[in-house]
Amino acid sequence: MKTLVFSLLAIGTLALTSCKENKEQKSTTETSMQHDMSMMSDNSAMGDMPMDEKVTVTDAKKTSADLTELYSHYTHLTFALSGDDDKEAVSGAKGILASFPKIDKNGFSAEQKKEFAELEASISENAEHIADNAGKIDHQREHLDIMSADFYDLLKDFGTPKPVYKIFCPMYNDKKGAFWLSDSREVKNPYLGKEMLSCGEVQEEIK
Template sequence: MKTIKNILLMLSLLFVVTGCEGQIKNAKKETVKVYGNCGMCKKTIEKAANEKGVVKADWDIDSNMLTMTYDSAKTNPDAILKKVAYAGYDSDKFRAPDEAYDALHGCCQYDRPVKNTAKAESHDAHKGHDMAVSETKDVQGGLMDKVIASYFAVKDALVKSNGTAVATAAVELTKAIAAVPMDKMTKEQHTIWMKVLPAVKEDAEHIADTKDVKHQREHFTTLSANIYQVLKTFKTNEAVYYQKCPMFNDGKGANWLSKDKDIKNPYYGSAMLTCGSTVETLK
């Protein structure tokens, strides 16, 4: 009996705690203009403004007016309009960040009330990425030319953590591997190539088969180790750097090859872009 009483006591306590939700308290209403176009805008604006039990927002497509009912003890119109602006929509008080506006769907890109008059700074962050795909020349008479080039393409895509691009580059790599002219190799080269070929092929195929960067990186560890073996025997005219990330693979570390001396870590990408060091320079 006592236990039941206790349980009832606990339950009633819990109700006091959880029973506080429902209608908006200290409700105030305000209507302001928020610029937008369409039904999709309405959805985005209201979603950004709404907060359960605190804010209820309604945006009218025709008049572009946003009616906010809010708990004046917990928030204010400025805070709500900021959230709307972060989602890409201008009001007369706040102008959305350009990147938020640019990210809106095409049909939502309304005519902004205040334009950018200053010359927009060009985003040259991407400049130079396309050149990254290797122009490696004359790797032992070009025997490994294509393999190395497509290996670097895979590596560069991994640096960007772009699983789709990695897969695409790996398809090229599998083709390049299949096309290596074995008849032109020296005996020593042939031996090495035959030794690593099954593994290299398998890794390249696995990388091509998935868009999961994590999985791709796992195969990239062994792929890199084998390509390194290949490069040792086939020699390169241009310097290739053998680089190491000490953290990957639960701290066991993993290596990769690069044409650049500067570290651009394919195992973590931007998360740890410059993590790692060059362990050997192949020439």
Template sequence: MKNIILSAIAMAFVMVSVNAQSKKVPAKFSIDKIVTNYLALKNALTKDDTKAAASAGKTLYANFNAVKVNTIDSKLKKNYLDITESAKEHAEHIGDNAGKLEHQREHFVLLSKDINDLIKLFGTKQKLYQDYCPMANEAKGAIWISEVKDIKNPYYGSKMLTCGSIKKTL
């Protein structure tokens, strides 16, 4: 009798365990693709390449539109939507203004703040740096996110490529 009871308990445990494993756990939402495309945009601006910046801006805009917001934790969804409403506008402006480097850089100031906010909200697998240029944004200063320790300033490009400093590691 003991063996039957123990066997029944063991069988119930195995079935519960198998059932729990068969349920799919939803994938954690990631902003890695957004960050990758932001970095491509930043790198184009460091080279004063308005066409590449416009192309990267359009790609970034498309990335924002492709996000399935239902995959975002409900506690974070509103913040995500607030941040990306602004970020999409700036990515779109950059994408629509090839040949207008200064205009692209003005929008990049605000886009960088939005991307920084997204990284704070969701984190990232990649080691990133928050860099700062005190002269950008009409001498009010501005941040940008970089994947390399070396300063490559997207706000001044070839004029002052190494102007700036690392504020923190993300």
């Protein structure tokens, strides 16, 4: 009799265990199916393209700046020096200094802001030297030489308001040479002035 009771209890226990396992398995299966359905829905929303193509961020186009006013004062400066006019050169240099705060830099990336700030600081420093040295045209021309290299980088990296020509003078500074920028191919040398006004050759067009 005891043997029969124990047998019945064992059978009942096995039945309950089997039922519990079936419920757990069913619950796990339903959860897995729900997860798969969710994944299928997400993939459908993403489209047929591979995931790595979906999350790729395209590089932003290089932002240009409106340098029209700034560059016009630079050309004012070079024309003044080509005419040996140190006082008018002061006016051009002051115009450069006044133009920088007006340039909108909001669209620049962090890297562009850093580069622009460095060029602005260097150009402004040389413009201040030119503005402060009326009557010392040789000194003004020395700073134009340095400034022109910075303007070249500025226009190359941030855009030009119009086609610009890089013109090289091989005779300036004991024949070490120097270049300036112009919106015309016509040579009017700001380093040698009226002494050798047409000395120079176009090396590059920037646009």
